[in-house]
Amino acid sequence: MIAAIATPTTTWYLLLGAVLFSIGVIGVMVRRNPLILFMCVELMLNAVNLTFVALARRFGDIGGQSTVFFVMVVAAAEVVVGLGIVVAILRRKPHATTDDMAELKG
């Protein structure tokens, strides 16, 4: 019966993706811990993945899914390198936050 009221259309998925993306953006701007910052970036990437998959289904184009495939690969690589940098920084300054990394101040 509930199913009879409405089936989720593509629009719903896209809207969910948009909301998830915005939450990720807010997170990047607000959090100071570098690791949590990375997690918010992951949120944004996932929102994008969701959008691609929804549209792939809508248009019947498998290309959207292969895009998601590659996005995941690249996201993985990015996380690896990023965490490597974070490790290198935090090893010297154990309680550093992003606010402390301001050497490029003009």
Place this chain on the structure above:
Amino acid sequence: MELFVFIVAAAMVLVGAVGVVVRKHPVHAALSLVMTLFGIAVLFVAQEAHFLAAVQVIVYAGAIVVLFLFVIMLLGVDNAEDLHIEPFRVQRPVAAAVGSGLVTIIGLAIIASRKATVPVVTQSQAVQDAALDPHDGNIRALARDVFSDHVLAFELTSVLLVIAVVATVMLARKPKPGELVIIETPVSVK
């Protein structure tokens, strides 16, 4: 049925996302992230991207979040962050504005394009045939697409992964005495 699945999965996604942003403790944030990722995986299944759902769970939730937790534990940065203080006073209002602006505009764009016509996509016959197969049609179609149309990108991503691994090993290792340090941080923490 699909509606129910959608609502549950969406709830997981949103609660997890909000949790990542607001939790003080990094480990809690990581676990919220897991919930989000799992919700996304469910949504992938609902969109008939079965292979991607599997990859999502294995790679994202399995590998990446574990990597996060490893780093958190290794470095002992699991102390809670004080969310009440904010050095830049404008940062939070700007963040709120940006976030709401984004969701508004993108949302409106999405709603406005509901009546958009479906573009005609001609995929190769093999891909179409594979898509029709009910059992592993999705993975067949996806494989056909990746390994024929996008094979160059595929090769390049493999190179990318190698580079990423090598770079990280170089970046993160403890320097031997007298060796050039890649990242130097002379400023002390307050």
Place this chain on the structure above:
Amino acid sequence: MLDLVWLIPALPLAGFICILLFGRKLGDPKAGYFATAMVGASFLVTVGVFADMMSKTAEERSHLRTLFQWIPVGSLKVDLALLADPLSITMCLFVTGIGTLIHLYAVGYMHGDSKFSKFFLYLNLFAFSMLMLVLGSNMLVTFLGWEGVGTCSYLLIAFWHQKDSAATAGKKAFITNRVGDWGFMMAMFFAFWAVGSLDYSVINHSLLSTSTATAIALFCFIGACGKSAQLPLYLWLPDAMEGPTPVSALIHAATMVTAGVYLMCRISPVLEIASNYAGWIIAIIGAATAFYAATIAVAQNDIKKVLAYSTVSQLGYMFLAVGSGAYTAALFHMITHAFFKALLFLGAGSVIHGMHHEQDMRRMGALRKLMPITAITFIIGWLAIAGVPPFAGFWSKDEILLFAYDKSPILWFVGLVTALLTAYYMTRQVIMVFYGKARWNDAHEEHGAHGDTEPHESPWMMVTPLMVLAVLSIVGGAINLPFSHTTERLVTWLEPVVVVRESTTAKLPLAIIAIVVGLVGIGLAIIVYAKHRVKAIEPQILADAWGYDRAVSNFMGGPGRQAFDGLAWADGHVVDGAVNGTGALVRSIAGKVRKLQTGNVRTYAAAIGAGVVLLLMWFVVVRGIL
């Protein structure tokens, strides 16, 4: 032969470059002979071109030789082109001819000078510039030569620059010339604005409005005043006598100072269609200058200064002719003046050389026995300038007085009085230098002479030019005798190029009056200076040149200097202030903008986020995505 016209300026230029590279090696006197040979070769080419031109009909005599396109900028197209027509070739003839003679003379005069080859370097450069001036087919090439001769004049006047007075005189010449050059430049601007071209052929034959033509003519006249030493810009010429005498002869008697007259004759068609008052202004200034300078010459004691003021005066005659519309008469007088004035200057140089660089006439006297050739040639020059027939000066001066009478009897009268004064002061000079008692012995105790105290005749290379010029001064009038149309050769030769007028007045009565006046002047001078019957009137004010020089210096030193100081202050504070202020402003803005670089990742993220939202809004609002 006509296409070889480019060789005429090229040969002195080649001489300049060769002496620049090898002058010191050639030394005294080879560098001098080389320079003379170059100008002499140029003279031969000019004669060839002249002969070629003579064989053609009157219409075919103009030949334009374009060397290359000099300035092709937008609508301004100026070529480096040489125009060989009767007027320019006439000028070239006497420039190169007299130039060669003076080069030869200078080999003897400058013998023993430490900067011997440099002198000839400058002389050749001068020859090149002057030839470019007269051969130019457009105003810009003429201006090139104009500035070139001005520069060479400066370099040569200040040749003995260790002497303060010489260096100052050089600067004075250059700066005063510059004031005149402003006039020339304004004329060029007007011409380009009105006609769109600087070519003489275009300017002279286009329909200019009266006001434009007047403007061009008067601005060119301002330039001519500077270059040809008319009131009020004449004051550099007497001081220019600081230069060596060959320089005075070549530049300040025969060639450079005639550039102004040449320019006015070149644009004679423009002057004809200008307003009436333009011609009146030129004629009045010319007559006034002639009279003014003649009065000063009466009281001068330096042998060269007398000749300098005499030059100013004779140039005044030429402008009187130009103002009266008698261009051929002006050119005729220019040619004869070149002959006898160069002769007089070279003779004076010979006297100075023989007197071991004594220039004060009061210390000379009775030189005609010791320097016979100099004396005879000088006397011939004196007769020519005094206007005694049949010497050259009489014919040309008479032509001018004739046309001056046509213009206005008052101008004619002023010219007549000036002729009397000319005869008077030149006779005075001849008597003081060559006749009377020998006064140079009295001075020699203070002089510290170098052994040989007796004045002597000059060497062959100095005396030969004197003789050649003396012959020319005698027969030079033949080129334009007023008896009939066939004998007026110069007029017919110049007719297609320069506007020609006929005079309506009877020639003979005026000629007789002129002769009488000349003889009266000579007689007066003999009475005063030779017979000593009347005391000489040489008031101090005339010797001081009516105090004009001092007035100019006072003005420049006083209010002039204050004006310049004010300008300097404005430049320092306003102009520099604007420039420095801009720099300071940029710095302060940069200092404020610098604060955007916080170095903090989160502010950058906030900025990126805000930017994304704005970009999306632009898409929505402008492109109408929604």
